[in-house]
Amino acid sequence: MGTSGQEHELDTVGIEPYLNARSATTPAWFADGRLGYLSDASGVPQVWLSGVDGGGAHPLTFLPDRIGALLASPSGNRLVFGMDRGGDERMQLWTVEPGAGEPRALTADPATIHAFGAVSPDGQRFAFASNARDERFFDVLTVGLDDTTPPQPVTATDELLTPLAFSPDGGSLLVRRQNTNLDADLFLVPLAGGDRVNLTPHLGEASIPHAAFDPAGDAIYAVSNQDRDLAALVRIDLVTGEQRLVAEPGWDVEALAVSPDGSRLAYAVNEDGASRVVLRETVTGEERAVTGLPPGVIEGPRWSPDGSRLAFSWSGASHPSGVWVCDADGAARRVTVPDLAGLDPAGLREPEIFRYPSFDGREIPALWFRPAGEGPWPVVVEVHGGPESQRRPAFAPVTQFFLARGYAVLAPNVRGSTGYGKDYCHLDDVARRPDAVADLAAAADWLRSRPEVAADRVVVMGQSYGGFMTLAALTTFPERWAAGVDVVGIANWETFFANTGPWRRSTRAAEYGDPERDAALLRELSPLHRADRIVAPLIVLHGRNDPRVPLGEAEQIVAALRERGRDVELLVFDDEGHGLVKRANRVTGYGAVARFLDRTVGATGP
Structure with missing residues (x-):
């Protein structure tokens, strides 16, 4: 025939051409305005660095396995990342400073999972979760970023815990307890010892995928579906425990970032699968849409250290994930150069x-x-x-x-x-x-x-x-x-x-x-x-x-x-x-x- x-x-x-199309995700800001991010240009996700205009892009790491998590210190002078081995998900923690030598391991226990995590306001400590004590549970620990002392325990309660953020004064941690895949609680855990405080007591189910401190230190912002069918953006007062509704757009709120001075929020709405990104002034409540994006999905929005720009990764059905940036006016532009191979x-x-x-x-x-x-x-x-x-x-x-x-x-x-x-x-x-x-x-x-x-x-x-x-x-x-x-x-x-x-x-x-x-x-x-x-x-x-x-x-x-x-x-x-x-x-x-x-x-x- x-x-x-x-x-x-x-x-x-x-x-091959479809799998060779490069993707870039997980942006992290440096103090000088450059961006770190994860790129799969080598065939395995590694840390890259470029200018905010996309110029000078080059790899920072040349490691054999995938890097699956990335954060910058608040001052923007170092990165913390996680890497497993052969897909085993037992992530180890590393730190790297551009121009200061090779990446340095923060943990070296290949039998243990180390889960991200937050950097302290002074950039000296990293909080993470580990199941080293009992593989059924995740405890919270901190490790110094400038020394070689062993990690120090913060709380161990036979639960599934994840540290989300340090308080602005560095004295407490915001910790999420995962009860089921669709139910969680947020706790304020003092680092000096003492009882933790449940910030989200509730009946029924509450999924809380994102939460962050208000830089004033008196409240947190959270994405939660507590007492509602769809996830909304709420503000929780740390003194009274009162939850105030900030945004309830009629679809799930799916992402959150608070600017370093607390004057702006960035959040995204999952509208029938596609993301819509919003910038909000916290004092006036004024909102503006982020514009200039093709249809797609957001991940990992992060404000620059000076709060003037928002970086995020964006992927669409017909374009691989790339790092994008927008200014306070909401106009978005792509940082990483598209490479469709x-x-x-x-x-x-x-x-x-x-x-x-x-x-x-x-x-x-x-x-x-x-x-x-x-x-x-x-x-x-x-x-x-x-x-x-x-x-x-x-x-x-x-x-x-x-x-x-x-x-x-x-x-x-x-x-x-x-x-x-x-x-x-x-x-x-x-x-x-x-x-x-x-x-x-x-x-x-x-x-x-x-x-x-x-x-x-x-x-x-x-x-x-x-x-x-x-x-x-x-x-x-x-x-x-x-x-x-x-x-x-x-x-x-x-x-x-x-x-x-x-x-x-x-x-x-x-x-x-x-x-x-x-x-x-x-x-x-x-x-x-x-x-x-x-x-x-x-x-x-x-x-x-x-x-x-x-x-x-x-x-x-x-x-x-x-x-x-x-x-x-x-x-x-x-x-x-x-x-x-x-x-x-x-x-x-x-x-x-x-x-x-x-x-x-x-x-x-x-």
């Missing part, structure tokens, strides 16, 4: 955000990406992880790669996703898990009704919890799927709870079910125990060092399918953890996925 010119063109689309920007696709009906009449939000041409196209249904997460219009190179190869992509935010309120987020809890899987079946049904879709070539794909959803969809609704792609997914709830990081078990049980009380339900919901129902070809990718969903989950489902003579492939990456981070591994892994899809469903037919 002959091959058309379009078919040949699709066959030659390689993944030879990709034609006109060939990158933007999604349509829409809703489709599910089995019970509920409307499910989704992103619908169409490739070039008229179809009928095969479709990859991409399921996000979490489940307390949301697929948003940020740059996803693998998605763009699929589109270039002639696949359409549907990315649903099934019930249980964040971004649509507290009630929606709980619609998949424990025994209601199958309802979220049914949302995927409804997505497949919607696709099969579309004339531009090849109805017999619909694929389900997901990572982490999305990998579980992939396996659950293949076992619950096997007739709807032509193939499956499972990346670090859960196959067996019993072994997942037995082997996942001990610090995760209590928070995961609130969402998935208690491994003892709900053992029968979790067994019933485990795809491994219904593996005989999987008839579609499956490819599985996993990192050997995954502390969240250990490799055994992949090995079990693959073994069960091989015993039954099913079409299944397994790729294991020795230097990765929960997902593929290193560019070379991503090229190998997702290149294999592309070949698998071409073999099983093919953009031009199997």
Whole structure:
């Protein structure tokens, strides 16, 4: 059979340019106005430095593994960063000063997780969380940035604690206690000793993803959904405990930064997945929008030391993440130079955000990406992880790669996703898990009704919890799927709870079910125990060092399918953890996925 010119063109689309498109995230200000940030230009995220105009960009670190966190001291003369090893998430802490030599390790305990963190107002100490004492819990400690004395404990309470900020006078820490993934409390912890104060006593549930001191020292600002369905911006008086509503925009508030003098706030609103950034004068309440941004998603807003400029990273569906800056007037400009590695920007696709009906009449939000041409196209249904997460219009190179190869992509935010309120987020809890899987079946049904879709070539794909959803969809609704792609997914709830990081078990049980009380339900919901129902070809990718969903989950489902003579492939990456981070591994892994899809469903037919 002959091959058309379009078919040949699709066959030659390689993944390398999509994964070579550089991203820059996590800006951190220096006193002289330069910016540190994380760049994956080398293939692994490292610390870079550039002028605020983007000039003179160069790397500060040349380390073998990913750097996953970055902060600058308040004076802007040093950086603190965290790096794990081979994706094991046991992050160690480092500090570096430009022009003052090589990075210096602050911790050296590879068996322990060290979680960020805040720098003291005088720049002499760093507060962090560690599970060294008991791997089930995170204690708060401080370490000196200019000496080699061991870290000093602040509080150890058999809880999941994270220090968020030093008080302006340096005498206390603002500490978050994570009760579940969706419920938290804020405490004021005196460093000199004494009782901590709960700043957010509440009944029910309160998610508090962001909080910061008012520089006057008499209050904190926080993003919280306490006593409401959507997250709002509030101000909490440290003396009276009174919470005053600052902004309640009708969608979730998702980010917060307070200027060093307290005169301005920056916050962002998640409007149906896309970010809207707002600058607010704290005295007058006057607000102005940050302008000049393409549609996209914000991360990590941070004010310059003099409070005149705001830096943040910004990513859109058709442009990789970059560092941006705006002045007090809200006019934004990009700092990092876009590098698409030879990709034609006109060939990158933007999604349509829409809703489709599910089995019970509920409307499910989704992103619908169409490739070039008229179809009928095969479709990859991409399921996000979490489940307390949301697929948003940020740059996803693998998605763009699929589109270039002639696949359409549907990315649903099934019930249980964040971004649509507290009630929606709980619609998949424990025994209601199958309802979220049914949302995927409804997505497949919607696709099969579309004339531009090849109805017999619909694929389900997901990572982490999305990998579980992939396996659950293949076992619950096997007739709807032509193939499956499972990346670090859960196959067996019993072994997942037995082997996942001990610090995760209590928070995961609130969402998935208690491994003892709900053992029968979790067994019933485990795809491994219904593996005989999987008839579609499956490819599985996993990192050997995954502390969240250990490799055994992949090995079990693959073994069960091989015993039954099913079409299944397994790729294991020795230097990765929960997902593929290193560019070379991503090229190998997702290149294999592309070949698998071409073999099983093919953009031009199997």
